[in-house]
Amino acid sequence: MTLRRVFLTLTSLPICFAAAQGETTPSAWLDFFAFDSLRGTLARDHQPRAVFHEGTHRRTYFTYMDHEFDARVVAYDLDDKKWSEVVRVDDCRTRDGHNAPAILVAKDGTLHLFYGCHGHPVKYARSRRPEDITEWETGMEIGSHATYTYAIQRKNGDLLLFYRFGGAGRQSPLKVHASRDGGNTWDEGHVILDYGEGSWVKIRDTLYDEERDLVHLALWEGNMKYWNAFYAVYDPTKERVLALDGADLGSLADKEALLKHGSGVVRSNARADLDLFLCQGKPFFVLADPPAKRIFFAHWDKDRLSKTEIPQTLVKGLTQFELFAEDENHFHLYGLCNTEPATTFSGNDLLVWKSSDGGKTWNEPRVLVDRRTLQHGLTGLNLTENYPGAGPFVWTQEEWLERSENLPRVRGSILDDAAFRFNKRLYALDETYAFVRRDARVASQ
Secondary structure: OOOOOOOOOOOOOHHHHHHHOOOOOOHHHOOOOEEOEEHHHHOOOOOOOEEEEEOOOEEEEEEEEEOOOEEEEEEEEOOOOEEOOOEEEEEOOOOOHHHOOEEEEOOOOOEEEEEOOOOEEEEEEEEOOOOOOOOEEEEEEEEEEEEEEEEEEOOOOOEEEEEEEOOOOOOEOEEEEEEOOOOOOOOOOEEEEEOOOOOEEEEEEEEEEOOOOEEEEEEEEEOOOOEEEEEEEEEOOOOEEEOOOOOEOOOOEEHHHHHHOOOEEEEEOOOOEEEEEEEOOEEEEEEEEOOOOEEEEEEEEOOEEEEEEEOHHHOOOOOEEEEEEOOOOOEEEEEEEOOOOOOOOOOEEEEEEEEOOOOOOOOOOEEEEOHHHHOOOEEEEEEOEOOOOOOOOEEEEEOOOOOHHHOOOOOOOOOOOOHHHEOOEEEEEOOOOOEOOOOHHHHOO
16 A cells, blocks of 8 residues: 655744645755764664753753764754754763763753663763753763663652663673763662673664653573563562562563563564553553564453554554554654655655554554655754654654765774765754754754
8 A cells, every 4th residue: 555645834944845745855955953873873773852841941851972072062942943052072982882871860850871882881972951961971881781771760760771781692691880970980780681692672662651760671592593682570679579460479570471471572583673652551552563463452451461563554664663652542643755756766655654543443544754855865863852742843853865985984994885874964843743943053063
């Protein structure tokens, strides 16, 4: 089935007016919020990349890694509708996209940045003042042999940092560290989940249920033969792992226990995928089995996982997806895929599917950003965490436009010959699907 293309007709989007009239509009006409970004910064196993916080200001804070492999932070003020200057925080240790930063904004507005680790100690930075990205405390480290950092703050103020302990291709479990003094000190950490010899953990998402003081974990199991997708819950008070059916798996869970208690939600000989969204403390899922070309919407219903298949015609070619819930009846599924007709542009279009009956049925997808209009495709789909309102803050980046040999060189980069790693600009759309614009002179500094 050919997906129906719908172009936005918002006055803030002249680029889409031109496309609707059949004109070709250069991508340079479309404003972006940052440039010189490395593709690795938007990998789905490096999260969160953007967090909304309401304190003295209502702002969304973004972090990314630039072509120089430095960690940068920029903020968007929702009331003033303005972007801050982009701030360089620190270098990311090595020339490696895995070292991308993840951000946490504490309740008091202090920003915490975790970065610079691909089998290294986690580099840790903290803003000197709440809601202020201009000055940072740097030079601190947490743990060892860390990759893919995720951090949350508990309702008692404690900070928790999760990561893969070890490297790909060998036994690499899930480890967690805690700080009870706002990041001044961190404990030695402990392993909470281990898939066993030859398998390693990759984190898809980590979400905090403040009401019950529980951490929900969406996880991959990687090995050389297949990928499994798992769901588990961590109770930080008791330091115990809970399965999908509520069973207590103890202080250290293994793969067999997860499978026995229904927490192996997708099993596949390719990269099975899942996304997790908490709505009023309840977990909702999108589950994908690529070889079978099937995708499901699911939620925990009493003692079982209730799944509804989303028709294949609606998700043809879906490569990445993120779930957003307005409430328990209204869901948005954002995805990157190619609509017809085919083009020579690499990358994808940005689409949204909606359900108003709790995920039982889904509307035909709406194209939000078309690669024909941009003259290039998009990659690296992300939703801003904790964003208020009836829709999320969606952000993505363009697929690479030039071969890497035409881009600024970084001496010693392990990615020098990996042309697909490099991209130019980051884009953001607000809950009305209008591009969040900035002055190009600021963006190019």
